[in-house]
Amino acid sequence: MNARAIALNILNEIYQQKAYANISLSRHFQKYEITEQDRRFITELVYGTVKSGDTLLWILKKFVNRPLNKIEPTVINILRLGIYQIVFMDKVPASAACNEAVNLAKKFSNQGSAKFVNGVLRNLIRQPEKYAMPTGNKAIEVAVREQHPVWLVKKFIHTFGSEAALKLCQFNNTNAPLVLRTNTLKITRPELIKELEQNECTVIPSKIAPEGIICQSHASLNKLKPLQNGMAQVQDESSMLVAHVLNPQKGDFIIDTCSAPGGKTTHIAALMNNEGTIIAGDIYEHKLKLINENAHRLGINIIKTQLLDAREVGNFYPNKADKILVDAPCSGLGVLRRKPDSRWNKTEDLLSELPALQLEILNSAALAVKKGGVLVYSTCTIMPEENQNVIDEFLKTHADFKLDDVHKFLPFKHKDKTKTLQLMPHIDHTDGFFIARLIRNA
Numbered sequence: 001m002n003a004r005a006i007a008l009n010i011l012n013e014i015y016q017q018k019a020y021a022n023i024s025l026s027r028h029f030q031k032y033e034i035t036e037q038d039r040r041f042i043t044e045l046v047y048g049t050v051k052s053g054d055t056l057l058w059i060l061k062k063f064v065n066r067p068l069n070k071i072e073p074t075v076i077n078i079l080r081l082g083i084y085q086i087v088f089m090d091k092v093p094a095s096a097a098c099n100e101a102v103n104l105a106k107k108f109s110n111q112g113s114a115k116f117v118n119g120v121l122r123n124l125i126r127q128p129e130k131y132a133m134p135t136g137n138k139a140i141e142v143a144v145r146e147q148h149p150v151w152l153v154k155k156f157i158h159t160f161g162s163e164a165a166l167k168l169c170q171f172n173n174t175n176a177p178l179v180l181r182t183n184t185l186k187i188t189r190p191e192l193i194k195e196l197e198q199n200e201c202t203v204i205p206s207k208i209a210p211e212g213i214i215c216q217s218h219a220s221l222n223k224l225k226p227l228q229n230g231m232a233q234v235q236d237e238s239s240m241l242v243a244h245v246l247n248p249q250k251g252d253f254i255i256d257t258c259s260a261p262g263g264k265t266t267h268i269a270a271l272m273n274n275e276g277t278i279i280a281g282d283i284y285e286h287k288l289k290l291i292n293e294n295a296h297r298l299g300i301n302i303i304k305t306q307l308l309d310a311r312e313v314g315n316f317y318p319n320k321a322d323k324i325l326v327d328a329p330c331s332g333l334g335v336l337r338r339k340p341d342s343r344w345n346k347t348e349d350l351l352s353e354l355p356a357l358q359l360e361i362l363n364s365a366a367l368a369v370k371k372g373g374v375l376v377y378s379t380c381t382i383m384p385e386e387n388q389n390v391i392d393e394f395l396k397t398h399a400d401f402k403l404d405d406v407h408k409f410l411p412f413k414h415k416d417k418t419k420t421l422q423l424m425p426h427i428d429h430t431d432g433f434f435i436a437r438l439i440r441n442a
């Protein structure tokens with residue numbers, strides 16, 4: 001199978017079987033012998049096509065008369081792939097993209113589809129003015145140009161203003177680097193940097209997280225020895241700040257309520273020098289396995305996983321925790337650049353249900369904190385309704401808690417003037433992240 005055929009297979013899985021892009025990609029990379037160059041090309045084709053989502057269909061509709069649901073799904077995916085290459089990939093000649101799409105249609109559909117694909121893509125190449133990007137309505141303009149759902153752009157404009165919304169969407173279209181957290185139980189950051197360089201990676205230390213290493217180029221993850229050997233954990237630098245804000249100490253009894261796959265749990269364990277106890281809860285059993293695997297690889301033995309709905313944690317562990325982390329389920333709108341398909345999988349309804357769940361988890365977690373103990377709340381979103389507003393609501397009904405200043409615990413200086421931290425992707429050039437620290441009165 002050539003690279004484009006593999007990319008098509010992956011797109012079919014994503015659109016017809018609702019597979020996750022990253023999981024389908026890595027399954028295909030394991031199944032076929034693929035050169036490094038093709039691996040990069042397939043990744044770019046799949047992530048680019050998926051990220052462009054409805055923008056590709058908006059362009060397609062300018063060139064077909066029949067409703068898209070009357071066209072065979074595989075043919076739609078062949079057209080998505082072709083349009084993406086012609087409109088967005090400068091390095092692929094348009095005629096090559098068209099010819100390859102026609103070949104795919106012959107192979108995976110029939111001669112009639114091949115003729116149809118050829119007609120659509122030739123017209124597209126001849127008449128680029130037909131898909132000139134819309135102007136007039138700011139939300140639609142940004143949504144089509146920057147490949148985001150219209151409802152989401154409207155939300156961003158409403159919350160942050162037009163200029164910031166545009167910058168945010170543009171940032172979401174940049175490539176996210178791989179970031180590794182040094183497992184300080186086994187190695188120092190300078191030592192790990194040397195090891196990574198010997199493994200043909202180009203890396204720089206993170207400026208905001210003392211364990212963070214940003215990989216500008218690297219081999220595929222399953223060939224990265226320091227990762228396999230437990231010297232490092234994949235984790236974005238902004239998410240590494242959470243464990244520092246929690247500030248765990250050796251011997252502490254810690255509860256991490258929403259912990260899978262264990263990025264922050266294992267970081268907390270490293271800061272405790274693997275001494276003390278961490279209860280790592282999650283609502284999904286299969287995800288607990290991931291925490292155990294990570295802990296084993298990293299040489300950590302103080303983590304006890306537990307199938308536990310965080311809304312029940314207060315009943316299970318009343319007044320028990322020195323420190324408790326609620327890394328809440330959230331809309332993930334701060335990490336859209338990392339998951340090209342995720343912007344198209346979210347809905348406004350889903351988003352509106354989250355604050356109530358987040359507050360319910362926080363209310364239960366509060367019952368599990370010892371007097372004088374600490375409760376940290378974090379999310380990887382940028383929406384105030386899931387972040388500061390949840391904390392404000394919580395404080396209204398918890399006079400025994402006060403907001404602590406997260407900035408005292410951050411390993412870098414941030415210009416945020418509030419006691420909480422909100423990292424914004426287009427301003428801070430990291431994943432978007434929110435952290436609040438609460439202390440229960442002694």
Ligand SMILES: C[S@@+](CC[C@H](N)C(=O)[O-])C[C@H]1O[C@@H](n2cnc3c(N)ncnc32)[C@H](O)[C@@H]1O
Nearest residue numbers: 258259260261262263264282283309310327329
């Ligand atoms: C943001 S992710 C956690 C990431 C994790 N803390 C890390 O650093 O690797 C949120 C997690 O919460 C879990 N979750 C969702 N609802 C939950 C609930 N009611 N109780 C416990 N866990 C829940 C999800 O399964 C997911 O693993």
